[in-house]
Amino acid sequence: MDPEAKATAAQAEPVGKGAAILKAAVAVFSMHGYHASTVADVAKEAGVATGTIYNYFERKEDLLIELFRRYLERYLVLQNTGLDSESPGEEQVRGFVHRHFEVFGEERGVARVFHVHWREVQPLIREGILPSLRTFFGVMDRVVREGIQAGEFDPELNLRLARQLISGALDEVVISWALSDGSRVLMDSAEPLSGMLCRAMRP
Amino acid sequence: MDPEAKATAAQAEPVGKGAAILKAAVAVFSMHGYHASTVADVAKEAGVATGTIYNYFERKEDLLIELFRRYLERYLVLQNTGLDSESPGEEQVRGFVHRHFEVFGEERGVARVFHVHWREVQPLIREGILPSLRTFFGVMDRVVREGIQAGEFDPELNLRLARQLISGALDEVVISWALSDGSRVLMDSAEPLSGMLCRAMRP
Amino acid sequence: MDPEAKATAAQAEPVGKGAAILKAAVAVFSMHGYHASTVADVAKEAGVATGTIYNYFERKEDLLIELFRRYLERYLVLQNTGLDSESPGEEQVRGFVHRHFEVFGEERGVARVFHVHWREVQPLIREGILPSLRTFFGVMDRVVREGIQAGEFDPELNLRLARQLISGALDEVVISWALSDGSRVLMDSAEPLSGMLCRAMRP
Amino acid sequence: MDPEAKATAAQAEPVGKGAAILKAAVAVFSMHGYHASTVADVAKEAGVATGTIYNYFERKEDLLIELFRRYLERYLVLQNTGLDSESPGEEQVRGFVHRHFEVFGEERGVARVFHVHWREVQPLIREGILPSLRTFFGVMDRVVREGIQAGEFDPELNLRLARQLISGALDEVVISWALSDGSRVLMDSAEPLSGMLCRAMRP
DNA sequence: GATGAATGAGCATTCATTCAT
DNA sequence: GATGAATGAATGCTCATTCAT
Known part of the structure; x- marks a missing residue:
């Protein structure tokens, strides 16, 4: 990946907290699967409180x-x-x-x-x-x-x-x-x- | 279906109660998926008590x-x-x-x-x-x-x-x-x- | 209360577990009010597990x-x-x-x-x-x-x-x-x- | 309503933001009851931020x-x-x-x-x-x-x-x-x- | 073996309250 | 003072599993 692409990727990186939470969700779900994962797991992975998840997503x-x-x-x-x-x-x-x-x-x-x-x-x-x-x-x-x-x-x-x-x-x-x-x-x-x-x- | 086929089918049919439970499990799981199905659902579909399931299968x-x-x-x-x-x-x-x-x-x-x-x-x-x-x-x-x-x-x-x-x-x-x-x-x-x-x- | 009344009362006493749970609910609700009471409180008062309440009542x-x-x-x-x-x-x-x-x-x-x-x-x-x-x-x-x-x-x-x-x-x-x-x-x-x-x- | 009454009413009207919040609380509580109402509901009704409520009232x-x-x-x-x-x-x-x-x-x-x-x-x-x-x-x-x-x-x-x-x-x-x-x-x-x-x- | 009531750990979700901006 | 995102404790409810009958 050349520097330019890198820059592009950097720009494309998740900016908001919602994106960060999704990133954490990927990490958690990919490890244990959706059903075995808890919202608390995702929150912990994202470094936020459980309730914060619900400021960005209505339901699990x-x-x-x-x-x-x-x-x-x-x-x-x-x-x-x-x-x-x-x-x-x-x-x-x-x-x-x-x-x-x-x-x-x-x-x-x-x-x-x-x-x-x-x-x-x-x-x-x-x-x-x-x-x-x-x-x-x-x-x-x-x-x-x-x-x-x-x-x-x-x-x-x-x-x-x-x-x-x-x-x-x-x-x-x-x-x-x-x-x-x-x-x-x-x-x-x-x-x-x-x-x-x-x-x-x-x- | 002629009688012979019937006989064959009958032989191929699940015989024990365990098989009947599995059949019920198929019916239930295929409808709502494994995770949204409860052991009680399977028991009801199989026409047995919840506890009976555990005489044939150790875990869900x-x-x-x-x-x-x-x-x-x-x-x-x-x-x-x-x-x-x-x-x-x-x-x-x-x-x-x-x-x-x-x-x-x-x-x-x-x-x-x-x-x-x-x-x-x-x-x-x-x-x-x-x-x-x-x-x-x-x-x-x-x-x-x-x-x-x-x-x-x-x-x-x-x-x-x-x-x-x-x-x-x-x-x-x-x-x-x-x-x-x-x-x-x-x-x-x-x-x-x-x-x-x-x-x-x-x- | 004379013996007769006692007998009557005894007969009128809650028989099922559902009635016992309601009795516990009265005790708990009358103390803290419905909204400040938890289902777990009622269960504890009734001497049963939380889940048992839900075998007798669908919702709080x-x-x-x-x-x-x-x-x-x-x-x-x-x-x-x-x-x-x-x-x-x-x-x-x-x-x-x-x-x-x-x-x-x-x-x-x-x-x-x-x-x-x-x-x-x-x-x-x-x-x-x-x-x-x-x-x-x-x-x-x-x-x-x-x-x-x-x-x-x-x-x-x-x-x-x-x-x-x-x-x-x-x-x-x-x-x-x-x-x-x-x-x-x-x-x-x-x-x-x-x-x-x-x-x-x-x- | 004659002008005089109007004036009287105006004088009696809530003046501060605290009064406006209370007015909103009445609207919200009267609709759903105190327990089913949230502080956020009251804030929205009053047209202020949730946190503002707590500048005027210590607790719900x-x-x-x-x-x-x-x-x-x-x-x-x-x-x-x-x-x-x-x-x-x-x-x-x-x-x-x-x-x-x-x-x-x-x-x-x-x-x-x-x-x-x-x-x-x-x-x-x-x-x-x-x-x-x-x-x-x-x-x-x-x-x-x-x-x-x-x-x-x-x-x-x-x-x-x-x-x-x-x-x-x-x-x-x-x-x-x-x-x-x-x-x-x-x-x-x-x-x-x-x-x-x-x-x-x-x- | 069969039953189904009892269990209680587990979880999604809510919401009063705080606090950095 | 005003904001509203963040917090996390609290709670109603579920359900796999057990076990006395």
């Missing part, structure tokens, strides 16, 4: 929901910006996978929380994260759709299924890495995985 | 763990038996995917519980289901390994990654179906998905 | 509501039975006041809780005790109404106002006694108060 | 206590001034009841707060409002006492009991009105109630 669930919202928002901007400058089809797939691993690879905590909890079924949580998930999966739809339109991928491809292939594979690779001891490097899988995905979708 | 966690163990055991027998009679490579892949969707497709409840909770991070649960998961993923390793050995799949294939591609894709397709309204038919995805997976792994 | 509020319901039910039976055997007008008034003081006079705790909390405005509580209160005030309506019909009380009397005179006076006398040190004897006020009430309502 | 309880003190002080002045110019006995009773209903009738909020909370048993509150209550009941004592001395009321009258008759009746009439939908006019009860009270105390 909102910690998780907001966490999804903010991180996926950044993810989306990054991905869409990248995709805009890439030609549809294989180039986009490789770029997409690369950025995916880049994003989640640099924050194992976030990766763990996200990949463990995006299947949460408790209504309040599910409904809260659903909008985030929809746009998240939407980017992958874009990759497949534009690849087909550009004639790079099989026009007979089932759009939904192809998207599920991509998201499922990425999901599995990331969570396997996130739950492992971390000795592996996530990015190492980018090239071979991209290759398989492209071959799977070629005409 | 064991309901989930045992449920994984028993269902995946049946799954493994089914898959391995099938794979034994299929030629490595594409035929095995198609058979494997078909059986996978067959098994999970006929019991949405089990599918929901399994696919939502196999990522559980609470130590007690995680350690409890890990053996089941390992053998579960092991079958997929077998499919890839034997396919490569038979020369049907790219010998350069990263074994782990190929397995993750398969399991991730299946995982995603099944959970998407299990969490949806259920109007889709899971099996419809078998053929096209098998095709993509095979293409991804071909030399 | 229900302790108060149920307490009103049960005691006023007994009160009503007593009053109505008495009134049935008395001639309308002054005799009923004297009997009514006498029984009122008798009931509340023998249980200062109940008197305190009732007279302090019947004005509670929290919606859940208010709505919960309202049915009890309505029938409670209904008995007084009966006394006035029948007295007027029998020609013993002024036919021009405003029914509501006359009832309010009675209930207000009794209310005040009882709470003043209940909140005092208890050296006074409630029943001593029965005769003079009845006299004033009757004079107030005479034609 | 003091809001209630001070509210009692100030309103009853005005009440006392009004009543005593009135009584001074009336002849003891029936005239004073009628004047007293009239002014009582006038005072509480023009501010339902105050009426609600006062009549719901004067029985508060929490030590801090109880002790805080007791002085106010004593002088409040003292005026009624005066009415009875002077009426007896003037020979208008039964010399055999139990002073305390007669006072309780009056205060209880007024209390009941006012709270019934204050907790009702407010379609009734409090003053309508003044004449008939005075009549009953006087008859009750006549020799």
Whole structure:
């Protein structure tokens, strides 16, 4: 990461206390999981009093929901910006996978929380994260759709299924890495995985 | 259903009260998720007293763990038996995917519980289901390994990654179906998905 | 109290654990008031665990509501039975006041809780005790109404106002006694108060 | 309202911020009751910050206590001034009841707060409002006492009991009105109630 | 084995009060 | 004086687990 990027990152760093609390929530949830974590744990990790949490978030669930919202928002901007400058089809797939691993690879905590909890079924949580998930999966739809339109991928491809292939594979690779001891490097899988995905979708 | 099938079903049906409790656990967990379900809920669903649960399972966690163990055991027998009679490579892949969707497709409840909770991070649960998961993923390793050995799949294939591609894709397709309204038919995805997976792994 | 009364009292004593908890609630609420009392206080007084309270009452509020319901039910039976055997007008008034003081006079705790909390405005509580209160005030309506019909009380009397005179006076006398040190004897006020009430309502 | 009255009202209006806060407290407490109201609610209603409340009142309880003190002080002045110019006995009773209903009738909020909370048993509150209550009941004592001395009321009258008759009746009439939908006019009860009270105390 | 009442540790959440700005 | 974010003790309620019957 060059100095410029560093500066950018510094600027992008959480500024408010709300962001600091979310950061603490990531640390705590990634360690014990959402359900085994208490609000008091998050508060302690954040270095604030329990009650302070509730000045920033209405309910414990909102910690998780907001966490999804903010991180996926950044993810989306990054991905869409990248995709805009890439030609549809294989180039986009490789770029997409690369950025995916880049994003989640640099924050194992976030990766763990996200990949463990995006299947949460408790209504309040599910409904809260659903909008985030929809746009998240939407980017992958874009990759497949534009690849087909550009004639790079099989026009007979089932759009939904192809998207599920991509998201499922990425999901599995990331969570396997996130739950492992971390000795592996996530990015190492980018090239071979991209290759398989492209071959799977070629005409 | 003809009488014979009935008899077969009856034989396959859970026999003991422990099995009946697990069945109830599936029903309850699949509805509200493990964490939002109480032992009392399961007992009521099973038509027994709360205390009875503890004559068959030591802890609430064991309901989930045992449920994984028993269902995946049946799954493994089914898959391995099938794979034994299929030629490595594409035929095995198609058979494997078909059986996978067959098994999970006929019991949405089990599918929901399994696919939502196999990522559980609470130590007690995680350690409890890990053996089941390992053998579960092991079958997929077998499919890839034997396919490569038979020369049907790219010998350069990263074994782990190929397995993750398969399991991730299946995982995603099944959970998407299990969490949806259920109007889709899971099996419809078998053929096209098998095709993509095979293409991804071909030399 | 003669043996017979003792036996009756024994039979009337709370039998279930629910009744025992209510008894404890009376003791605690009468000491500190409902709002300053905790469910744990009641549990400790009742000699049970906190959770046990919730096997018998859904919410803390229900302790108060149920307490009103049960005691006023007994009160009503007593009053109505008495009134049935008395001639309308002054005799009923004297009997009514006498029984009122008798009931509340023998249980200062109940008197305190009732007279302090019947004005509670929290919606859940208010709505919960309202049915009890309505029938409670209904008995007084009966006394006035029948007295007027029998020609013993002024036919021009405003029914509501006359009832309010009675209930207000009794209310005040009882709470003043209940909140005092208890050296006074409630029943001593029965005769003079009845006299004033009757004079107030005479034609 | 003529200009003069306006001026008088203006003079009587709360001047400082402390008075404004009390006014807000009345609004809030009368709506949800003291216990269900938060200091933040009062602050919001008063249009000040939470902390500001504590520049004027030491504790939440003091809001209630001070509210009692100030309103009853005005009440006392009004009543005593009135009584001074009336002849003891029936005239004073009628004047007293009239002014009582006038005072509480023009501010339902105050009426609600006062009549719901004067029985508060929490030590801090109880002790805080007791002085106010004593002088409040003292005026009624005066009415009875002077009426007896003037020979208008039964010399055999139990002073305390007669006072309780009056205060209880007024209390009941006012709270019934204050907790009702407010379609009734409090003053309508003044004449008939005075009549009953006087008859009750006549020799 | 079956029952379900009893237990009490545990937790999310509230809110009176403080205090740095 | 005014502000309102921060505090953390307090509490209603839940629920896994036990155990006397």
